[in-house]
Amino acid sequence: MSVLKIKDVSKIFPNGTTAVDSFSLDVADGELVCLLGPSGSGKSTLLRMVGGFETPTSGLMTIDGEDITRVPPEKRPTGMVFQSHALWTHMNVFKNLAFGLKLRKVPADEIKRRVEGVLELVGLGGYGTRSVTQLSGGQQQRVALARSLVLEPKILLLDEPFASLDQHLRERLREEVRDIQQRLKITTLFVTHGQDEALSMADRIVVMRDGKTEQIDRPDVVYREPQTPFVAGFIGTMNLIEGVVANGVFSKAGYSTPVPVSDGPVTLAIRPEAVDLTAASQNAHGKVHRVTDYGTHGLVDLELLDGTRMKAMVPHPDLFKPGQGVTLALRAVAAYRDGAVIYRTGVVTPVSHPALVDA
């Protein structure tokens, strides 16, 4: 039952690089917040500062109102799950879990009870005597999670916990972790560079870039209403087309569509599922370059007259052939100027599909 507040936290490394730049975030009780960004965006540094492994250059962090900014990691009520598991290979599973409890002088019988309880929770009941090196990658990750959970931390920190696992296992584990997190109602901060992970697990997503926040919103909002061209391009598949608006009309390579904003350059963002393609032999806006059939739908790569590439989702890919001329109609667009959204049409219902999200 805990609240994490991060206020104006910055981290400047001795070599002069600014990893985190006055970052602020409130994580509500029982909420799972994902820090999402490309590598080097400062998300891991931020998480390590919350865990106490890096000291902020400036700013303030509190847990339940208590200042933890300068508290060493061993005195913080946080539990961290590391990307590489970081299990202690010279101890068996039970000892890995019991170590923190022993440090807290918990009586032996209670240690046993709690460790076994948590192992049960992560689906590893009876694995206590196993050596951690004998476990599979997924089991090791569960042990790492259990090692943090057994101490009942106020804040759970997960640093790309599934990065070393294969795709299939990753999907299963993230569901399990989400289940456990919701069952325990534990406030969680989760770092990932995988948007599918963020979209499927988070209550809210923080999209980070260069140590700064680009957008903080619910996953569906981040997907449908990206506030910046960076978020638009980073989450899901997005066509970003640079062009110019004159008299309320956006034009690019012979294609034009009304965008009611003031004159000047804009970046138009269109999801592939918001593009309607029609085969056309005359007055074509572009031609088909490649058609990929995903079974449930198809994805057409097309080329506008000036060579600009776009992707469009089509329900019947067999209607399109490479080299064929097409006309397009855009059902929903967003326009960005100077890094901010200046216009958005109505929202299209996303046809979520892994092939799109992972692309």
Add this chain to the structure above:
Amino acid sequence: MAATLVSRKTDWTGIIFAAVLTLVIVFPLVVVGTWAFTNVWRYPSVIPQEFGLRFWNQTLARADVWSSISTSLTLAFTVTALSAAICLPAAYAFARLDFPGRNLLFFSFLAGHAFPKFGLLVAIAGIFLQLNLIGTFWGVVLIQLVGTLLFMIWIPVAAFQAVDRRMEEAARDVGASPFRVFWSITLPQAGPTIAAAILLSFVGTFYETEGAWLIGAPQVRTLPVLMISFINNQPVIQYGAVLSVLLWVPSFIALLFARKVVNSGSFARGFGG
């Protein structure tokens, strides 16, 4: 490794190597071993006339043997303990802390290896002469201590660096103080390699002959020094043979434990290979 040069059929090259090396390396030692368990072996008999343990009793009854065994063990324990006490914290500092001159100081331990060893020992003896350390126990301790520094720092540094930082952070995370992390996580993780370094340093000190002979003899008489005087002045061959077998025991233990470390590529790379 695929056999690219040597055919898979009968490995004649290998058999020839094995035979020659056995003859050259194992055979002389077998001869020494045989002498140690021989009561009578007069020329020109090819095999001893009488086997037995008579000379074990006689050798082990000699006061000089026992006193040099105890000198050697005391020396080796003292040097190894001192070396571990000063080198392991230094190794940890080199591996995990940052301080001015870290790289330069780290490579300074190579200095002793850029010079021919006995020449360096003579130069050190020149210093000891002024300090009246010649012929003293502590003089020998110091000179042998210097010989262990490179190993006892470089190998543990590699061992500490091989410990995953995240493992230590995870321990901090569950509530361990920095000292507790070192004690419960870092040391056990680096332990086997450090143990090998300590064992190698013990064995190396036990057999160290040149420094002990130059600085210590005749007052400080270690087993190898006693062995030299046996070879030079002792007409009874079996004394030397029995002493050789005794002397080889620590090496045998090291052989059992350190074989993996020695065979690993990193060991040879430590020598610049």
Add this chain to the structure above:
Amino acid sequence: MTIANTGPLAPVATHRRRPYGLLLVATPVLLVAWLVIWPIISAVIQTAFVTTADGGSAVSLETYSFFFSDGYSLSNLSMTLWTTGVCAALLLVVCLPIALYLRFSDSKVAAYVQGLAIFPMFVPSIILSFAFIRVLGPNGTVDLLLNSVGLPHIRSPYLTPWGPVIGLVWDNIPLTVLILLSGLGNVSNQSVEAARDVGAGKFALLWHIILPRISNSILVAISFAVLGIFSAFTLPYILGPAAPEMMGPFMQRTFRELLESKTAITQAVVTFGFCIVFGLFYVRSVAKNRAA
């Protein structure tokens, strides 16, 4: 978070930059300064200056000019050079084939050969000396065997210049093989197979593909051996002739028996001078290796 390994030591988190690291390394570093670096400097200073009549000191290379004009010293030096040269050559001739065999073989015999080649590392040179005398010395095992088949005695290498040569080669086999083997590890199977594919015979393979790749390892192995052999003491002292003797026993005798410490230190500085190139090369290679 990955940090590029730029230096010989991986960088550590810099917020821990506090001088107490220096405190922890102080004792061994001071020990090296006092018992390695200072003796060398002091040896050079001590032998290059003389105390003049008025109590001052002046540069004088008197002790060196004595060394290089004294016939006995010179014959000791030339014997040392001869022994070192012969040993280094023999080591290469013996160890290179062993290392090549070990690198390119995976038979069970290879494991045995490797075990044997490394075994001398676990035999102290003092035991080796004793075994040498028992086997190759007068009335040793070789004599016994020759006698039993009616052949004359060998001319024993014991107490001749060949005694130390045999002992030192035996003693240096393990590290030479290990260093060469480690160098051969850099020759990939593919490069060998590619060369054979274009028609290289075994000799061409060795000469054009393998040797160029391991030339540095060969130099390191030789440097290491030279540094060890040039001032070797135990083996030449026990197995070698009384006169002329190698530099090791010569220095020991000058220091402990003739009690001429200054002369002994002069001899030591001479050995430094002869080995400096090998020493620097060796240290440079180790440092480079460590940095990689």
